[in-house]
Amino acid sequence: MKLNSLTVGSGSREVVFLHGLFGQGKNFGTVAAPLGDLATCHLVDLPNHGLSPWTRTFDLDEQAEIVADWISDVIVMPVTLIGHSLGGKVAMRLALRRPELVDRLMVVDISPARNDAASQFDSLVGALRSLNLDTLTSRTEADRLLTDQIPDTTVRQFLLQNLRHKGDSWFWCANLDLLGDSLHQIGGWPPIQSEYDGPVLWVAGGQSPYILPGHTEPMRELFPRMTQVTLKRAGHWVHADEPAAFVELCRAFLGRVF
Template sequence: MTLHEMVVGSGPAHAVFLHGLFGQGKNFGTVAARLGDVATCHLVDLPNHGRSSWTETFTLDNQADVVGDWLEQRFGHPVALIGHSLGGKVAMRLALRRPELVDRLMVVDISPARNVAAAQFVNLVAALRTLDLDSLTSRTQADEELSELIPDDVVRRFLLQNLRRKGDTWFWQANLDLMGDSLHAVGGWPAIDGHFDGPVLWVNGGRSPYVQPEHLEPMRRLFPRVLQVTLKKAGHWVHADDPDGFVAVVRHLLADA
């Protein structure tokens, strides 16, 4: 298994960013550039995403193990781990299972619970699967064909970043079949023992439905040192909706790293 990373900045702290479902590490590029004085940011493509290797099966724990093995090989010390959405779930599982690899944790707009809001991806994946890649001639054509099924321009173009071309052949860079068939696992949270004793920032979008009041108890039980921060004007894509607030919170996380 190999994981692709993009390194941005040269600050003293090492911060590893894990993106959400159907995202890529480069989605944090603008944020990372603003952190270059305090951190060397490692923007990782999760397994089955971007330029990273695909796995044959999907569970939160096997994805966390792949990332954990990469951290162990890549660094000789624990790092700050920042995960959004699916990346946040992978980061939490990793911190709980292999705490020696994680110095501090930032979980962005996701909870250690089943997330009903993730069901929106069922329709999105179904829409992507309607594209006939063999007859596709351009990215513009793909955008037009999906515009009725995915009317939100931002969401549609975010998903289409996974559509790639080699010569005359179009393909999905993300493992669309595996991830699409694993949405129940993506939205879930299997029982897990133990807790993570390091500092944890839990950053939520004030306009997002992903984090609910009933999620506070399991979050505190698993992460006793958690501090919750809500960025009121942000939705689920917190780092894109409120980049100033997001950068400020990451700087707080790294302040004494």
């Protein structure tokens, strides 16, 4: 499967960014740009997102294998893998299953455990599905129609980046039906008997409910060289809430000798 990606920077480190649910690779553009002297950053659209192809079913290990095959074909060397939320889960599964492809791993505000906080997407997906795309006339109209169900402007605009049009026809570039029907799997963590012994930076948002105290033990069992950092003022979208601090963490992680 040929994944869509955007390349930013020309540094010697090869870095692959994996976004969260209903995101797109380009969401990491403001993080990748300041890293350009250190790294060549590949901002990947996960399967079923952005301009990447869709799959018939959703499975975390299948998603990880698709990304792993893409890394093998396109980059042909171990990479620094940075994954947020769903992208963090895919990144962890990839590192555990194909460790030869991952030089180091950064996991952003997600853990190897079931995340009940992901249930918030139930109502969000329901709101998106309620839009009648056959009668929709503009993105502005879509924004207005969703305001009551999704009152947070930032969240609404983030989700609406998935709404595209060709001529007078509107469509979702994300696989809304599959992802909406797979929220239980997306929020879960299937058992896995493996260990990744490379360096891992685990970044938490201090205002986010996604990483809980009980998640530390399973994280350390799978990733024994894990170091945890919390950005206290950030919510779940850590890189958007604290961009300068997040970039500094990335630079330090890329430059650190392990």
